[in-house]
Amino acid sequence: MTTDTAAPELLTEEHVPAARHAGAPGFLTPFAPRIVGVGTAAAGTVYSQPDVxxxxxxxxxKIRSVFLNSAIDTRHLTVPDPDEDGVRVPEPQGDLLDKHKRLTIEMGTEALRACLKRAGAELSDLRHLCCVTTTGFLTPGLSARLIRELGIDxxxxxxxxxxxxxxAGLNALNVVSGWSAAHPGELAVVLCAEACSAAYAFDSTMRTAVVNSLFxxxxGAVALMSGPDAGPPGAxxxxxxxxxxxxxxxxxxxxMRYDWDRDLDRFSFFLDPQVPYVVGAHAEIVIDRLLTGTGLRRSxxxxxxxHSGGKKVIDSVIVNLGLTRHDLRHTVGVLRDYGNVSSGSFLFSYERLLDEHVTRPGEYGVLMTMGPGSTIETALVQW
Known part of the structure; x- marks a missing residue:
């Protein structure tokens, strides 16, 4: 099953009446949202794979081989301190939920502030905040807690x-792009905060080894604004x-799932070994769907x-889409330096692309994430 939504072509102010009269498809306003800022953050201690x-x-x-052949050099993790015998005792689910709340607020705050700084904006400019997380459950949600913690309007x-x-980062970007298009001139932020250390389950099984070697x-936060002059001054x-x-x-x-492990008495991730091949086999289908009607080819x-989903996932996407490792250099670099940081991974890659200063007006880009469902999400962007 596939779905897609399309924004109208980029329009200038003089096209507005004609677009409205013609009932332009997609968003209700004729202004495609623009990304005006990005910021990232990581928490905890930096561990190499041998360190873990x-x-x-x-x-x-066999488990050591999974860690050491992951194409990951370092990750940021917040794991329990060793006890008096030098053993790191697994935390009960309640402590893990507390860890999730603490880390997502800490990292979320840092990423949000970095994003707004890059956008040339202040917290007082924020009009919509969408928070994404999978590694824990909060009610009230992360958005309400950040509004209170940071004194947001x-x-x-x-x-x-x-x-x-x-x-989920691209699911959120899709939804918030619609909000942005309907509220020209107002600033929106998508914030993805994932405390993967709050979702770890330590035992001797290969199931947990795959997960514990990866996340x-x-x-990561990304700011959006629509309108003829989208973006605060200095963005x-x-x-x-x-x-x-x-x-x-x-x-x-x-x-791919995150469900209750009755043996460990806590939530636990599960990744099927066939995930990379399933994702790769469907990557071409969704990219062709994304480019349909645009007049664009993959070239x-x-x-x-x-998304830096793992070495085999990256290799599978490269093979199935006919890309090079240079094409996915940012994805490879993020996996190497951070591991898989879940929903915010693609924003770490986007930030690295911006820091290269290689994009030129008129160039096109594709954002791609994949996750439980199993699902592949994509977005087409243009500088």
Whole structure:
């Protein structure tokens, strides 16, 4: 099953009456939202993969091989301190939920402030805050807690996307792009905050080894604004968001999940070993759907920003879309330096692209995330 939504072509002010008269498809306003800022943050201690193996006394050769062949050098993790015997005792679920709340607020605050600074904006400029997380559950949600903690205007509208997984950053961008288009000149932020250390389950099984070798703590925020002069003064020039396309693979519904482990008495991630190949096999389908009606071919896409889901996921996307490792250099670099930081991973890659200063007006980019469902989400952007 596939779905997509498209914003109208970029229009100038003189086109507004004609667009409204013609009933332009997609958003209600003729102005495609523009990305005007990005910021990231990571929490906890930086661990190398051998550091993690040593910290938890992991000696099984097969499990050590999973860690050491992950294409990950370092990750930010917040793991329990060793007890008097030098053993790191797994935390009960209640403590993990407390950790999730603390880390997502800390990282979320840092990423949000960095994003607004890059956008040349202040907290007082914020009109909509959408928070994304999967690694814990909060009611009231993260958005309400951040509004209180940071003194954001109580009239700021908000939304929370919980439990969608690593793909959820683009699900949120899709929804908030619609809000932005309907509120030209007003600033919106999507904040993805994932305390993956609050979702770890330590035992001797290969199931948890795959997860524990991959995820790290991190948060990413992206600011949007629509209108003929989108962006506060001094904002970094970013791309317009033109179109979204998604593909859910129902037969792989249970391939990626975060559910209750009765043996460990806590929530636990599960990743099926076939996930990379399932994702890769459907990547071409959703990209073709994204480009349908645009007149663009894959070769016209200059910049590719893909979720750092793991070495095999990246390799599978490269093979199935006919890309190079240079095309996905930011994704590879984020995986190497942070691991998989779930829903915010693609924002870490986008930030690295901006820091290269290589984008040029008129160039196109594709954002791609994947996660439980199994789901692939994509967006087409233009500088």
């Amino acid at each position: 193996l040593d910290a938890f006394g992991i000696t099984d050769p 109580r009239h700021c509208s908000r939304s929370d996307i919980v439990g969608m997984g690593c793909n 790290g703590d991190g948060a 970094v020039e970013g791309p317009h968001v033109l179109k979204f396309a998604s593909c859910i693979i129902p037969e792989a519904l249970d391939a 016209d896409i200059k910049h590719w920003l893909v």
